[in-house]
Amino acid sequence: MLLVGSDHFIDHQTPDGHPEQPARARVMAEVSRRWSDAGGALTAPRPATLDELVRVHTPEYVDQIADTAGQRFRLDADTYTSADSYDVALHAAGAAITAVEHTLTEAMPAIAFVRPPGHHAEPDRAMGFCLFNNVAVAAASARAAGVNRVAILDYDVHHGNGTQWMFYDDPAVLYVSLHQYPFYPGTGAVTDVGRGDGIGFTLNVPLEAGASDADYDRAMREVVGPVVTAFAPELILLSAGYDAHAQDPLGGMQVSTEGFAAMTAHVQRLAETCCQGRLAAVTEGGYDLTALDACLESTLTQLGDGPPASGAAVIGDTNRVNSVIPAVRQALAPYWSGIFR
Ligand SMILES: [Zn+2]
Numbered sequence: 001m002l003l004v005g006s007d008h009f010i011d012h013q014t015p016d017g018h019p020e021q022p023a024r025a026r027v028m029a030e031v032s033r034r035w036s037d038a039g040g041a042l043t044a045p046r047p048a049t050l051d052e053l054v055r056v057h058t059p060e061y062v063d064q065i066a067d068t069a070g071q072r073f074r075l076d077a078d079t080y081t082s083a084d085s086y087d088v089a090l091h092a093a094g095a096a097i098t099a100v101e102h103t104l105t106e107a108m109p110a111i112a113f114v115r116p117p118g119h120h121a122e123p124d125r126a127m128g129f130c131l132f133n134n135v136a137v138a139a140a141s142a143r144a145a146g147v148n149r150v151a152i153l154d155y156d157v158h159h160g161n162g163t164q165w166m167f168y169d170d171p172a173v174l175y176v177s178l179h180q181y182p183f184y185p186g187t188g189a190v191t192d193v194g195r196g197d198g199i200g201f202t203l204n205v206p207l208e209a210g211a212s213d214a215d216y217d218r219a220m221r222e223v224v225g226p227v228v229t230a231f232a233p234e235l236i237l238l239s240a241g242y243d244a245h246a247q248d249p250l251g252g253m254q255v256s257t258e259g260f261a262a263m264t265a266h267v268q269r270l271a272e273t274c275c276q277g278r279l280a281a282v283t284e285g286g287y288d289l290t291a292l293d294a295c296l297e298s299t300l301t302q303l304g305d306g307p308p309a310s311g312a313a314v315i316g317d318t319n320r321v322n323s324v325i326p327a328v329r330q331a332l333a334p335y336w337s338g339i340f341r
Pocket of ligand 1: 158284286
């Protein structure tokens, strides 16, 4: 189990009052320090190279972000750069690659604590606090290293539009998202299932606001787990956003810290079943600093302890997922007939 982290992530500055604030990286640094003090393995990231970035971003877009170095820019309604943002963003993408390299080599889990987040960044534009799509860069890096099938699970409260579009026509990368819907950024309907050769390799679970631990757990068991298992990934990546937490100021969900741990355990069991435990997590959102601290800590503990042999279903009403599960099954049935009839 390896943690990839750095105090450098504090150096990406956003305007006062912005939820994606440097204090998030201070929380990451504090949790990293506790992990390291307790004997956990911690390594610093390297910057991603231009060759690694252009596997998912256009060269023109990478140049655009490079040109922000040393200055403050507003790139979209809520995405900003400061003097060091380009270099910080290179290290965020590089951290995700380092985590992937570790899990491929060691068959042990790894997690990268990074900001800015990445899953809204599209091939040619910054969006939703994101500059480079860290998890997508890492997935492409694994593919370039010879990994045949990569599954990306995204439990951030927002749909990862950037990740979806980057692999929308690629059958080698399964993208799975559980998210609040309708909500920012607007994508991620059940009918977004991929295109061309990639049709059937995008799985969206749009959940109404207020979804609980039990709703997420049921979605994991009844649709996410079966599809991921049938896909048989050689590597699983986790876009670990914690903004579905009940305390989060942006998200409208009711997930607890324990609920996130249960989802992480579920993902870890899938990695054990499918790919000898090859699981790399990369942080995304999570804007309540207390909840972020607790969730990062519990994710580290969960990944470090290894997956429980089997998990009991989370007890609670699942009204917010009842109608979604049949809709997902119907949308995916043409492509996964062995599991959804
Ligand atoms: Zn988010």
